[in-house]
Amino acid sequence: MNAALLGIAAAALLALGLGFLAGRGRQMGLEQWTVAGRSFGAPLVFLLMAGEIYTTFTFLGGSGLAYGRGGPVYYILCYATLAYVMSYFLLPPIWQYGKENGLYSQPDFFVSKYDSPMLGVVVSLVGIVALIPYLVLQFKGLGIIVEAAGYGAIRSTAAVWIGAAVATACVMVSGVRGSAWTAVAKDTMILLVVVFLGIYFPLHYYGGLAPMFAAIEQVKPGFTVLPERGESASWFSSTVLLTALGFYMWPHTFGSIYTARNTRVIRQNAVVLPLYQLILLFVFLVGFAAILQVPDLRGPEVDLALFKLSVKPFDPWLVGVIGAAGVLTALVPGSMILMAAATLLANNIYRVIHRSAGDIRVLNIAKLLVPVIALVAVYFTLQGGQTIVALLLMGYSFVTQLFLSLVLSLGRNRWVTREGAAAGIVAGVVTVAAISLTHATIGTLFPALPVAITELNVGIVALAVNTFVLVVVSLGTKFVTARHSLPVPAVDPPSRPA
Amino acid sequence: MPMVRWLALLPFLGMLVGPFFVNRVAPYILGMPFLPAWFVAWILITAAIVAVIFRYDPANREERE
Numbered sequence: 001m002n003a004a005l006l007g008i009a010a011a012a013l014l015a016l017g018l019g020f021l022a023g024r025g026r027q028m029g030l031e032q033w034t035v036a037g038r039s040f041g042a043p044l045v046f047l048l049m050a051g052e053i054y055t056t057f058t059f060l061g062g063s064g065l066a067y068g069r070g071g072p073v074y075y076i077l078c079y080a081t082l083a084y085v086m087s088y089f090l091l092p093p094i095w096q097y098g099k100e101n102g103l104y105s106q107p108d109f110f111v112s113k114y115d116s117p118m119l120g121v122v123v124s125l126v127g128i129v130a131l132i133p134y135l136v137l138q139f140k141g142l143g144i145i146v147e148a149a150g151y152g153a154i155r156s157t158a159a160v161w162i163g164a165a166v167a168t169a170c171v172m173v174s175g176v177r178g179s180a181w182t183a184v185a186k187d188t189m190i191l192l193v194v195v196f197l198g199i200y201f202p203l204h205y206y207g208g209l210a211p212m213f214a215a216i217e218q219v220k221p222g223f224t225v226l227p228e229r230g231e232s233a234s235w236f237s238s239t240v241l242l243t244a245l246g247f248y249m250w251p252h253t254f255g256s257i258y259t260a261r262n263t264r265v266i267r268q269n270a271v272v273l274p275l276y277q278l279i280l281l282f283v284f285l286v287g288f289a290a291i292l293q294v295p296d297l298r299g300p301e302v303d304l305a306l307f308k309l310s311v312k313p314f315d316p317w318l319v320g321v322i323g324a325a326g327v328l329t330a331l332v333p334g335s336m337i338l339m340a341a342a343t344l345l346a347n348n349i350y351r352v353i354h355r356s357a358g359d360i361r362v363l364n365i366a367k368l369l370v371p372v373i374a375l376v377a378v379y380f381t382l383q384g385g386q387t388i389v390a391l392l393l394m395g396y397s398f399v400t401q402l403f404l405s406l407v408l409s410l411g412r413n414r415w416v417t418r419e420g421a422a423a424g425i426v427a428g429v430v431t432v433a434a435i436s437l438t439h440a441t442i443g444t445l446f447p448a449l450p451v452a453i454t455e456l457n458v459g460i461v462a463l464a465v466n467t468f469v470l471v472v473v474s475l476g477t478k479f480v481t482a483r484h485s486l487p488v489p490a491v492d493p494p495s496r497p498a
Numbered sequence: 499m500p501m502v503r504w505l506a507l508l509p510f511l512g513m514l515v516g517p518f519f520v521n522r523v524a525p526y527i528l529g530m531p532f533l534p535a536w537f538v539a540w541i542l543i544t545a546a547i548v549a550v551i552f553r554y555d556p557a558n559r560e561e562r563e
Contacts, residue, residue, distance in 0.1 A: 071521075077537050078513040081544050085509050088548055092557070209529025217523055217531075225533040226521045233517040241514055264558055271552050274545040281538060 005150045007320025011327045012166055014185055019170025019178035019335070026177075030359040033175030033366070034104040034343050035258040040180065042265045042272075047183040048176070048256040048336070049269060050276055053080055054190055055333040056141025059326055062280060064302040066287025070223040072231040073284055078240045081274045083247035088270035090248065092263035093410050099258075105340070106254035106402075107348040113409040116418040117352045123402060124344040126429055127251035130395035131344075132377060134250075135337045137392055139164060139381040141303075142330035148307035149323025151316070160381050163327065167335040168374045171342075172367050176259060179335045186328035191279060193325040198282025201289035201309060209285070216291055224288065230455065238457040245463075246400030252333075252340035342369040394436045397459045401428030401466050408470075420474025428466030435462060502554045505547045512540040 023032075031037050040048070058076070065073040094109065101112050106127060111120035142163040143156030170178035206212035216223055226236055248254060260266050283306075290297075290305040293312075297305055310322055346366035351357050357365075405421035408414070434440075435458050442461065443454035520536045527535035552558060 071533060074534055074537050077534075077541065081541050082509060082513060085506050085544060085548060088506065088551065089503070210526055213523075213526065213529060213531055222523065224531045225523050226517060233521055236517050237514040267552055267555070267558060271545060271548045274541050274548065277541050278538065281534070284534075 002151065002153060002320075003315070003317040004320035004323060005153055007317065007324040008146055008150060008154075008327055011185075011189075011324030012162065012331075015182045015328060015331045016166050016169060018181040018185060019166075020173050022170075022177040022181035023174030028175060028363070030104060030347075030363040030366075031102070032177075033363055034255065034339070034347075035098075036176050036180070038099060038258060039261055040259040040265070041261055042268045044180045045256065045260045045265050046269050046272060046276075047187055048180050048259060049253070049273060050183070050187055052250070052253050052256070052333055052336060053276075054187065054279070054329055056138055056145065056326065056330045058280065058283060059190070059194075059329045060141050060144065060303040060306060062283040063287035063290070063306040064304070066284040067290050067297065067305040068302040069231070070220070070288075071225040071227070072236065073287070075236055075240050075243070077277055077280050077284075079243035080247065081277050082240065082244040084270050084273040084277075086244065087248060087273075088267055090407070090410075091257050091266045091270075094254075094406075095257050095260055095263050095266055103258065104255070105343045105347050106249075106251045107344060109254070110402075110405070110409075110421070111348070114405075114416075114418040114421055116422070117348075119418050119422050120348045121352055122422050122425055124348040126398050126402065126425060127344050128341055130398045131251060131337050131341045132373070132380070133392035133395050135334060135341070135373070135377040136380045138330045138334040138337065139377055142327060142334070143381065144303065145307070145323055145326035145330065148304060148311070149319050149326065151311070151319075157382060160378055163330060163334070164374045164378045167331050167338055168371050170331075171335045171339045171370050176256070176336070176339060179332055179339065180259075182328065182335065183332045186325070186332045189321075189325040190329055193322050194279055194282045194286075197306070197310070197322070198285040201286055204313065205289055205293055212285075212289060216288060219292060223291075229451070232451075232455050234452045234455040235457060238460055242400055242457050242459045242463070243396060245403045246396050249399040249402045249406070250340075251344055251399075252336040255340050255343065256336070338370050338373055339366075341373045342366040345369050345373075394432055397432040397436070397462060398429055400459065401425050401432065401462065404428075404463070404466055404470060415474060415478070416470060417474045417477040419477045420470045420472075423473040424466045424470030427469035428462045431462040431465045432459070435459075502551050505551055508547060509540060509544040512543065513537065516540070 026032055062073065062076060065076075097103070097112070098109065103109055103112060107120035107123040110123045111117050139160050143160045146154050146159035147156040170182065174181075202209050202212040206215055213224060226233055248257070257266065286306050286309065290309045294305065294308045297308065307319075307322070310319055343366055346362050346369055350365050351362055402425060405416060405424055408416045409421075441454065441458050442449065442456055445458075445461065446454070516536060517533070521533055523531040523533070525532055530538070
């Protein structure tokens with residue numbers, strides 16, 4: 001076993017150890033398992049929220065995107081920052097309502113607000129369809145990292161199985177506490193590794209940032225800013241906005257809101273999290289540094305930019321440390337996704353079918369579902385194929401469709417009906433799928449419009465359809481129920497002080 | 499709503515409207531092309547703005563236990 005593999009193995013064991021210890025000495029009820037008894041202070045909530053951002057996508061995809069596409073990569077920097085600003089206002093009422101009504105999951109929120117378990121099923125299905133590809137991406141990334149950092153000694157297939165087993169074990173034993181404590185190790189490591197690489201590579205290969213960017217500008221003029229056409233400023237702004245709206249709509253991200261001890265913890269984090277975004281800058285610098293050093297990566301290979309660059313100058317032990325950090329960036333979000341998906345299935349689908357099921361039964365079902373979901377994800381990971389990539393691209397647009405009915409349920413004046421919310425979400429999701437499968441853009445849909453509009457992110461169309469259907473169906477159902485003059489418990493009483 | 503909360507709109511202007519006007523390589527700031535430097539500046543400004551909102555938002559005083 002070489003030095004690099006030793007580092008990677010240590011990371012897996014560390015994750016396993018922390019994952020097991022995290023839940024020690026606690027009675028694991030459903031509330032402990034899913035939301036840690038709503039007891040986390042600012043640091044742990046911070047790590048959970050940061051844990052969801054710094055995934056293998058950031059580590060490999062962030063550098064790969066900077067390498068392959070250049071300037072458009074900055075959108076990652078911006079959307080999360082804006083999402084954090086929104087979080088200051090959006091999350092405290094969600095937390096408050098979750099606490100008052102004892103909610104565990106994202107669909108719970110819709111079920112309770114709209115008094116409709118069926119809406120919960122719709123939201124759960126949207127969530128699961130979006131989560132599975134996200135989990136596959138983590139496993140895939142893990143395989144790539146272990147294979148690259150271990151100099152090929154462990155095939156990615158073996159790494160995927162091991163990673164899935166570790167994540168499954170941690171989640172089954174400790175629930176969200178396992179993810180939070182593993183995140184402590186992960187974020188410390190990734191912070192050190194990424195900052196080091198982001199500073200070292202430009203210095204080592206070019207003698208500094210300025211010479212590096214000057215060299216890139218010579219070979220590829222304008223590569224480090226947005227192109228005039230295609231991924232232009234129009235594309236950029238609309239993508240940043242849409243992605244920011246979808247940010248907290250991921251079921252696992254939403255779930256981590258409930259773990260906070262109080263709303264102050266959430267507001268406090270909204271101050272710090274934007275600064276944490278700056279770490280991404282270092283990831284991008286690694287990708288930029290690779291452009292002229294390992295110039296021939298094509299297609300999916302661009303995700304290897306970071307490792308190709310690291311294997312050249314570093315000793316195996318250092319590559320091992322980088323690999324270890326990479327493995328942890330896959331395991332933390334992977335475990336959170338596993339838990340969120342299991343909770344959705346058990347709490348919001350199984351419980352709807354078996355109404356008499358109590359919390360303990362639901363918890364046991366959720367725990368049993370963890371390995372099942374992990375196996376499904378492993379299957380898709382090993383099977384490969386492009387379908388999953390297409391699904392992943394759709395995933396973000398899918399969860400964004402939940403934004404509208406969520407936000408409109410927060411206000412005092414509630415005119416959206418459960419039928420309106422469900423119809424809007426379904427219409428939005430169907431539109432996303434249709435657009436993605438036909439590769440439509442606003443340009444192909446409405447060719448007569450000016451370029452500044454045709455280059456907007458096509459997700460806007462789905463959100464517009466969602467809004468339209470939501471409004472029409474809500475007004476329609478209100479009108480029908482008013483005519484039949486039935487008492488309408490469409491939504492919970494709006495007497496709650498906002 | 500407390501007036502100070504309106505400051506939260508500024509990051510959206512900087513990051514969503516800004517790119518239409520500052521999408522350029524030169525001048526380099528601290529070795530970075532102008533566009534990424536602009537975003538880095540706005541991340542710092544955003545953190546400062548949220549800190550100010552946090553400081554003056556009455557919601558946080560009520561909750562202090």
